[in-house]
Amino acid sequence: MxxxxxxxxxxxxxxxxxxxxxxxxxxKQLVSELFKPRLYRKRQYVLQEGDLCNQMNFxxxxxxxxxxxxxKGNTHIVQFASENWWTVDIGSFHxxxxxxxxxxxxxxxxxxxxxxxxxxxxxxxxxxxxxxFRVLMENSYVGLQKRMLQNISSTAEDxxxxxxxxxxxxLNRLPQTQIAAFLGITPEFLxxxxxxxxxx
Amino acid sequence: MxxxxxxxxxxxxxxxxxxxxxxxxxxKQLVSELFKPRLYRKRQYVLQEGDLCNQMNFxxxxxxxxxxxxxKGNTHIVQFASENWWTVDIGSFHxxxxxxxxxxxxxxxxxxxxxxxxxxxxxxxxxxxxxxFRVLMENSYVGLQKRMLQNISSTAEDxxxxxxxxxxxxLNRLPQTQIAAFLGITPEFLxxxxxxxxxx
DNA sequence: ACTATTTCTTGATGTAGTTCATTGGAAGGA
DNA sequence: TCCTTCCAATGAACTACATCAAGAAATAGT
Numbered sequence: 001m002x003x004x005x006x007x008x009x010x011x012x013x014x015x016x017x018x019x020x021x022x023x024x025x026x027x028k029q030l031v032s033e034l035f036k037p038r039l040y041r042k043r044q045y046v047l048q049e050g051d052l053c054n055q056m057n058f059x060x061x062x063x064x065x066x067x068x069x070x071x072k073g074n075t076h077i078v079q080f081a082s083e084n085w086w087t088v089d090i091g092s093f094h095x096x097x098x099x100x101x102x103x104x105x106x107x108x109x110x111x112x113x114x115x116x117x118x119x120x121x122x123x124x125x126x127x128x129x130x131x132x133f134r135v136l137m138e139n140s141y142v143g144l145q146k147r148m149l150q151n152i153s154s155t156a157e158d159x160x161x162x163x164x165x166x167x168x169x170x171l172n173r174l175p176q177t178q179i180a181a182f183l184g185i186t187p188e189f190l191x192x193x194x195x196x197x198x199x200x
Numbered sequence: 201m202x203x204x205x206x207x208x209x210x211x212x213x214x215x216x217x218x219x220x221x222x223x224x225x226x227x228k229q230l231v232s233e234l235f236k237p238r239l240y241r242k243r244q245y246v247l248q249e250g251d252l253c254n255q256m257n258f259x260x261x262x263x264x265x266x267x268x269x270x271x272k273g274n275t276h277i278v279q280f281a282s283e284n285w286w287t288v289d290i291g292s293f294h295x296x297x298x299x300x301x302x303x304x305x306x307x308x309x310x311x312x313x314x315x316x317x318x319x320x321x322x323x324x325x326x327x328x329x330x331x332x333f334r335v336l337m338e339n340s341y342v343g344l345q346k347r348m349l350q351n352i353s354s355t356a357e358d359x360x361x362x363x364x365x366x367x368x369x370x371l372n373r374l375p376q377t378q379i380a381a382f383l384g385i386t387p388e389f390l391x392x393x394x395x396x397x398x399x400x
Numbered sequence: 401a402c403t404a405t406t407t408c409t410t411g412a413t414g415t416a417g418t419t420c421a422t423t424g425g426a427a428g429g430a
Numbered sequence: 431t432c433c434t435t436c437c438a439a440t441g442a443a444c445t446a447c448a449t450c451a452a453g454a455a456a457t458a459g460t
Contacts, residue, residue, distance in 0.1 A: 068349055068353065070353045070354075074353070076349060076352050076353045078345065078348065078349060090338055090341055090342050090345075091342040091345070091346075094335075094338055094342075095342075123331070127327045127330065127331070130327065130330040130331040130334050131323070131327070131330040131334075133334055134330050134331075134333055134334035134337060135294075137334060137337035137338055137341060138290050138294055138337055140341060141290055141337060141340060141341050141344065142290050142291040142294075142295075144341065144344050144345060144348060145278060145290075145291070145344060146291075147348065148278065148344060148347065148348050148351070149268055149276060149278060151348070151351050151352060151384075152276050152351060152384035153268065153270045153274070153276045153384075154270075155446075155447095156446075156447070157446095175406085175407065175408090176407075176408070177406090177407065177408090184351075184352035184353075185447070185448085186447075186448060186449080187407080187408075187409095188408090188409080188410085188447095188448080188449085188450095189446085189447055189448070190408095191408060191409055191410080192409085192410085192447095194408095195409080195410090355416075355417095356416075356417070357416095375436085375437065375438090376437075376438070377436090377437070377438090385417070385418090386417075386418060386419080387437085387438075388417090388418075388419080388420095388438090388439080388440085389416085389417055389418070390438095391438060391439055391440080392417090392439085392440080394438095394439095395439075395440085
């Protein structure tokens with residue numbers, strides 16, 4: 001019974017990999033063994049500042065956020081991770097250093113987790129996963145670079161528009177405070193932006 | 201004679217790879233065959249907006265910049281690449297899409313280039329390079345994420361201080377206009393910041 | 401169903417960073 | 431060498447966004 005449920009929750013991940021680079025039966029089996037499902041409740045920490053990030057997370061359903069709290073106590077969101085997205089503090093994960101970031105759940109969230117050691121096992125047993133994760137990293141890098149460029153070259157209004165275009169599925173799922181923390185503006189200013197947009 | 205020169209210029213790259221993950225003689229040989237040295241003069245384009253980015257570049261000496269020009273005509277620098285750094289528009293390179301970015305030389309610059317096809321050859325012949333480039337991507341991602349966080353959470357002054365800490369070797373090599381374009385502020389404002397810092 | 405907490409809105413005022421214009425100095429090309 | 435082009439500095443006016451404060455609306459917990 002328990003196993004059946006786990007098998008089921010693993011499906012989205014296997015489909016995800018298989019689309020990137022087709023997997024053999026054995027490789028699928030290996031994924032099933034090395035990734036573990038885990039449920040986080042809303043507001044629960046997945047990773048807390050100061051701890052080592054020892055798990056890589058693939059979101060099956062729900063939504064996580066990764067963020068930093070600055071000296072003034074303000075929250076800055078690095079990334080949202082909803083269905084079929086990954087989240088991990090790569091710096092901490094690979095560098096074996098305490099994380100400066102937090103990850104927590106904005107909704108009740110089901111993830112598939114792989115530990116550092118198991119990921120190394122995965123790489124060692126089937127180098128195909130080196131390639132898969134290289135491609136994953138490349139895609140993430142492109143996305144981050146795009147956001148970086150937006151941030152240094154656009155106004156808050158443009159960035160909000162891009163957010164709407166890019167994350168339409170999250171728009172009505174997230175409180176505006178979280179969207180503001182992602183855009184790098186205050187909730188008050190976001191409210192004014194929205195107000196202005198409605199009028200015109 | 202020509203070959204000797206090429207062999208010599210390839211050394212820094214082989215050392216670079218070897219430090220990340222030790223290479224066999226054959227792998228070193230393969231690198232020597234697939235990477236080609238090329239010289240760019242100051243102001244020469246390495247990649248021009250609208251073109252396909254078909255080469256990955258490793259800087260042996262000199263300095264390149266990767267940047268975007270926005271609708272208002274302002275330049276925004278994504279990255280400087282000096283000795284032992286890589287530069288490539290990954291989105292264009294892997295997505296086979298015209299680039300929205302430019303790369304040009306801030307100084308006379310020697311690079312080692314590998315074409316897309318040759319990189320695929322490299323991956324195919326020795327999957328170890330999948331791993332090497334996965335690790336490379338991970339490191340780049342961490343750096344970019346750090347900068348992203350700085351940008352959404354810090355003042356221009358803090359970012360300038362971080363630039364000094366991180367890129368001290370470039371500080372006196374680059375005109376302030378370029379540093380300002382990297383920090384995401386106007387040259388005038390950078391000038392004022394510097395002036396203020398000198399006084400205190 | 402009630403209360404506590406979080407979220408959104410709006411106003412008044414403050415500030416980091418921009419824009420435009422001008423000047424002087426440094427560097428680079430024939 | 432002159433001449434052009436690029437680069438840094440500084441003033442004055444302007445704008446995008448922040449801060450603080452306070453009330454209204456929506457959500458969540460019991």
